[in-house]
Structure formats: structure tokens, C-alpha cells
Amino acid sequence: MLRRLCVTDDGSTTIFVPQLNEHYHSLNGAVNESLHVFIKTGLLSLQQKESLHILEIGFGTALNAALSEVFTRENKMLNYTALEPFPLNNEEIQSLNYFEVYPDISKDIFLKLHAVPFDNQYYPITDKFRLRLFAASITSMIFDDEQYDLVYFDAFAPDKQPELWTKEVFLNIYNAMKVGAVLCTYSAKGSVRRQMEAIGFKVERLEGFAKKREMLRAIKL
Ligand SMILES: C[S@@+](CC[C@H](N)C(=O)[O-])C[C@H]1O[C@@H](n2cnc3c(N)ncnc32)[C@H](O)[C@@H]1O
16 A cells, blocks of 8 residues: 655644545544544553553554553553554654654654564563554454453544444454443544444533634544
């Protein structure tokens, strides 16, 4: 798949996929979007938990993993599982600038995240953060039941990849979440919200990032 590097409004890089006419992040700021949608609304809402299992749909640039590591450095153990059927190549990884724009991200740790093989095994990144990567699509992933406390649903937009935003996919993820677990996504599309509610999620519409009016946070009751 052809991909191109771009710079967003906060100075951080993202990737553009011409075939989908879609970017990996908001052009209003990749780092700021990730901080808003996944860190502030997701990770920081579970601050009381000492150990968390996170699932990310779409590992991509590893920005969400790198920021999660920053926010758990002091006080949490994080077990991070991510799915990515189209990993970045080395040249793309080397061109990402997140540790320059957001210096709390350590360059060493960022490169360690990208050095993890896609072999479904956990690898320690620090003594508080371990990562496992699956080169798998969410549409065919088989999960163990009730493992995850937090899900970052960061697939391409529903109008670009509708097959990833179906009731079947959300039910699969729902079953893999613990009771009380939280799923965050930048999309607030009505049909997505209604599918989540039909499965049993309690869905909140929260302020979206930049020009997006709303985003969704879904809780498994
Ligand atoms: C909007 S980008 C976000 C990537 C990443 N979270 C980041 O911050 O860089 C969507 C990601 O989903 C991945 N993806 C595409 N199809 C997928 C699928 N069927 N299952 C899981 N991930 C998929 C893409 O390759 C891409 O990395």
C-alpha cells in the first residue's frame, strides 16, 4: 500500500494513504489528537487501577503506545496488545518525529516499541510496560474472554473502512473486555453508537478533538 509522510498542525508527523484518501491522525495535530481521544478520555479515566491491559486496534505509528507509556511511567503496570495488518516499514518509522515534538516520549523507548516482532508474545519495553503485536485484522481476531480494561479503537474512519465498524467486530471486542472496561474512539457516527448500544455498551458522547464536535467513550456494564 502506497503511503506518504505529512506534518500536522502541532508539528507532529502522520501518514497519508492515497488509496483511501485518509490520514492516520487529524491534520489538526497528531499528538494532540491522541492525547485528547485516547489518553485523557481513556487512560486517565482509569487512573485508580494499578495494572491495566490495553487493546489497540491499528498500531500504526505507535503514537498511542508511546504516549500511554509516558502516562504510566510513575505508577502503573501496562500490558499493551495491538493489532496491525499493515506494519510501517523502517524508513517510515525513522521519519516519525513524536519524541521531538513531545519530549516526554523517549526516542529509545519509541524505537523499542517498533522493534517488537509481530509474533503474539509480550516483550518488556520498560519494567512497567510490555507490548505484544499481532499482524492480524480485527475482523478475524479471536480473543480470550474478558481480558482488557481499555480499548483504543483507532481504525480508519467508518466511511473508509466500513467493514471494521460492524456489530460483529464490536461484539468480538465487547466479549474480550472486562466488566467496567472502557473503549474510546474518535468517531461519533450515529450508526456506530447505535451498534455499540445494541450490544450492551453504555455510550457517552464527549467533546471531540479540534473540528470534530464529538467522540465516543463506551463502557461495558
Ligand atoms: C487511523 S490509523 C491509526 C494508527 C495508529 N493508532 C497510530 O496512531 O498511528 C488506522 C490503523 O489501522 C490499521 N488497520 C487497517 N486495517 C485494519 C484491520 N483490518 N484491523 C486492524 N487494524 C487495521 C491501519 O494499517 C492503520 O495503522
